Amino acid sequence: xxxxxxxxxxxxxxxxxxxxxxxxxxxxxxxxxxxxxxxxxxxxxxxxxxxxxxxxxxxxxxxxxxxxxxxxxxxxxxxxxxxxxxxxxxxxxxxxxxxxxxxxxxxxxxxxxxxxxxxxxxxxxxxxxxxxxxxxxxxxxxxxxxxxxxxxxxxxxxxxxxxxxxxxxxxxxxxxxxxxxxxxxxxxxxxxxxxxxxxxxxxxxxxxxxxxxxxxxxxxxxxxxxxxxxxxxxxxxxxxxxxxxxxxxxxxxxxxxxxxxxxxx
Amino acid sequence: xxxxxxxxxxxxxxxxxxxxxxxxxxxxxxxxxxxxxxxxxxxxxxxxxxxxxxxxxxxxxxxxxxxxxxxxxxxxxxxxxxxxxxxxxxxxxxxxxxxxxxxxxxxxxxxxxxxxxxxxxxxxxxxxxxxxxxxxxxxxxxxxxxxxxxxxxxxxxxxxxxxxxxxxxxxxxxxxxxxxxxxxxxxxxxxxxxxxxxxxxxxxxxxxxxxxxxxxxxxxxxxxxxxxxxxxxxxxxxxxxxxxxxxxxxx
Numbered sequence: 001x002x003x004x005x006x007x008x009x010x011x012x013x014x015x016x017x018x019x020x021x022x023x024x025x026x027x028x029x030x031x032x033x034x035x036x037x038x039x040x041x042x043x044x045x046x047x048x049x050x051x052x053x054x055x056x057x058x059x060x061x062x063x064x065x066x067x068x069x070x071x072x073x074x075x076x077x078x079x080x081x082x083x084x085x086x087x088x089x090x091x092x093x094x095x096x097x098x099x100x101x102x103x104x105x106x107x108x109x110x111x112x113x114x115x116x117x118x119x120x121x122x123x124x125x126x127x128x129x130x131x132x133x134x135x136x137x138x139x140x141x142x143x144x145x146x147x148x149x150x151x152x153x154x155x156x157x158x159x160x161x162x163x164x165x166x167x168x169x170x171x172x173x174x175x176x177x178x179x180x181x182x183x184x185x186x187x188x189x190x191x192x193x194x195x196x197x198x199x200x201x202x203x204x205x206x207x208x209x210x211x212x213x214x215x216x217x218x219x220x221x222x223x224x225x226x227x228x229x230x231x232x233x234x235x236x237x238x239x240x241x242x243x244x245x246x247x248x249x250x251x252x253x254x255x256x257x258x259x260x261x262x263x264x265x
Numbered sequence: 266x267x268x269x270x271x272x273x274x275x276x277x278x279x280x281x282x283x284x285x286x287x288x289x290x291x292x293x294x295x296x297x298x299x300x301x302x303x304x305x306x307x308x309x310x311x312x313x314x315x316x317x318x319x320x321x322x323x324x325x326x327x328x329x330x331x332x333x334x335x336x337x338x339x340x341x342x343x344x345x346x347x348x349x350x351x352x353x354x355x356x357x358x359x360x361x362x363x364x365x366x367x368x369x370x371x372x373x374x375x376x377x378x379x380x381x382x383x384x385x386x387x388x389x390x391x392x393x394x395x396x397x398x399x400x401x402x403x404x405x406x407x408x409x410x411x412x413x414x415x416x417x418x419x420x421x422x423x424x425x426x427x428x429x430x431x432x433x434x435x436x437x438x439x440x441x442x443x444x445x446x447x448x449x450x451x452x453x454x455x456x457x458x459x460x461x462x463x464x465x466x467x468x469x470x471x472x473x474x475x476x477x478x479x480x481x482x483x484x485x486x487x488x489x490x491x492x493x494x495x496x497x498x499x500x501x502x503x504x505x506x507x508x509x510x511x512x513x514x515x516x
Contacts, residue, residue: 062422086422091415096437096514105433106423137514157423 009040010075010083010160010193012061017070018218019056030056032218034070043187043194045204047255048214049262054197055089057219058165061195062086074161082106085154089166092150093138099149100125100134106157117156124152127186144175148182155186164196168203180206181235188232201251205244206235213254216262223254302484307491310484319473324492326468330386331454331500334393339450342401343443347435349402350409351427363399371396371453372460379465389461389469396457397450401443408442409435441515444508451500459493470496 017034020027030053038044048054059065061072062084074083085106093102104121112120125131128148138146147167154162168176184207187194198204204211208227215222227247229238238244284304290296291303298306314320349356375392382388416434425433462471470489477485 059418064418064421082424088415088419088422091413092419094416094419094434094437096440096512098514105419108433109420109423109425109429139514153423 009191011040012038012161012193012195013073014061015071015073017057017060017072018068019053019060019065020068020218029218031060031067031220033220034214036212036221036224038193038195041191041193043196043207043209045208045211046195046197046214047199047201047204047211047251048219049216049255049259050199052214052217052258052262053219054214055165057214058086058163058195058197061161062163082110082157082159084161084163085157085159086163087147087150087154087165087167089169092167093141093146095138098135098137099130099141099145102138102149103152103156106153110157120156121152124156125149127155128152128182142175144171144179147171147179151183151186159192161193161195164194166197166199169199176203177235183207184233201248201255204251205229205247206233206238211251213251214258216258222258225251225254300483302487306484307487310488311491314485314488320488320492323468323470323473324496327458327462327470328496330389330458330469331393333386333390334454334458335397335447335450337390338394338396338398339401339447342398342446343405346402346405346443347409347431347439349406350412350439351431351435356406363402367399367403371457372464375461375464384465389458389466392461393454393458396453397447400450400453401446404442404446404449405439408439408445411442412438441508441512444504444512448501448504451504452497455493455497455500 014037015035017031018029019031020029022028034057046054046057056065060067061074064086093099094105097105100118100121103125104117107117107120122131122134125134128151130145130148130152133141133145138149141149147170151167168179171179180203196204196207205227211225211227213222213225214220225247228243229241287296287301288303288305291298291301302310311320345355345359349359371392374395375388378391378395379388382391412434416438417430420430420434458469459471459474462469463475464471466472470493474486474489477483477489
């Protein structure tokens with residue numbers, strides 16, 4: 001029997017976050033004074049030019065990297081849940097574990113007993129439509145299926161906050177559309193707080209409630225754009241909305257000079 | 266016949282063909298049968314040595330030494346190799362020693378090993394362990410270092426402690442390289458154990474060959490070589506099978 005903890009939604013508050021790395025020519029400042037907040041249950045997209053530190057920011061939120069200065073505030077979470085679960089781009093599954101073991105991996109590290117974690121892993125594998133592939137190894141799955149496995153792994157730990165780092169970047173266009181639909185369908189069920197890093201304007205507009213635009217490095221949050229489309233959202237309908245084109249143009253305006261700046265610093 | 270089937274036939278036909286040519290040359294007197302006995306005579310020698318129990322005994326002794334030495338050498342090598350792969354400081358501390366000790370021919374250390382461990386089983390097991398230790402160690406470390414950094418990040422993102430990274434990432438991830446080390450080590454173990462038994466022993470395949478030399482039993486010397494080759498082939502096949510069984514996730 002699966003007993004899901006009722007979703008307790010968490011907010012994120014980021015204040016004055018900076019991160020620099022030592023480099024051959026002094027110090028490379030990646031993030032400088034990044035400040036923003038995400039409301040509980042909000043789907044927030046983060047876009048910016050390549051190499052602007054989006055991944056670094058996400059890794060700081062996930063606790064993988066410590067910031068040079070500044071603070072991240074995430075409310076204390078229940079025992080038996082993760083505060084954040086991170087979905088990686090590219091290599092996102094462990095090749096020596098079956099799909100089911102991959103999904104159960106987070107629970108295993110949390111110390112969930114084996115029968116319980118297998119049941120929960122099966123449930124979440126079913127949510128992403130991969131029940132038939134429980135015993136398959138990653139090399140036997142397509143890139144899209146592997147990405148589903150990693151989403152199921154994140155959801156299985158019932159995190160308060162879901163962090164996604166360009167999870168669909170390595171998929172082809174058709175699979176990407178399919179995965180976006182599926183992500184929205186799953187997200188609609190428990191409406192977790194999401195921070196979704198992408199470099200695709202379309203992806204940001206399709207998925208998010210709000211888009212944060214980052215500048216070239218040293219990056220800060222340059223501006224934010226609210227996405228007015230309702231929920232549940234159907235991409236085929238919002239694409240015909242006249243507001244879609246205007247929004248796309250506006251986001252590109254915001255982003256364009258940063259992209260130019262990042263290739264001609 | 267499909268190409269793959271043909272390959273399998275070739276693999277059988279080429280050694281059989283060689284034996285046939287050898288037999289023919291020996292029988293027709295091109296090769297002197299007293300110095301190069303034909304395969305059929307060697308086969309008879311193998312059969313009679315097996316009947317008397319002499320061959321099984323010596324093979325058993327050598328196999329036991331190899332197995333014991335393998336466990337004794339490989340287990341600490343894997344543990345230390347994983348630690349070296351994961352931890353920069355451990356690597357910095359151990360690597361200079363390894364680089365200096367690795368190229369020493371292990372058979373050259375044998376007199377010293379006998380001096381410390383005695384002429385008995387301990388010295389034989391010890392030299393096998395020593396000869397595979399470095400191979401397994403270096404391959405294990407290389408396996409961990411070659412792992413995609415992303416795997417460690419996945420583990421850490423879900424709150425893995427260092428021991429979890431050790432057991433769920435480094436160990437399974439390095440296992441293919443560990444097998445490479447074990448297979449290389451198996452070849453070295455055979456070389457070293459037969460060599461050690463030639464030098465100072467009263468049992469084992471090496472001893473069998475050496476004693477045969479002393480009593481001018483050339484057919485027994487060939488029988489010992491053939492058995493050594495067969496052992497090597499069996500060990501490789503066994504390790505291949507073990508690898509396929511242990512690594513079902515490899516493409």
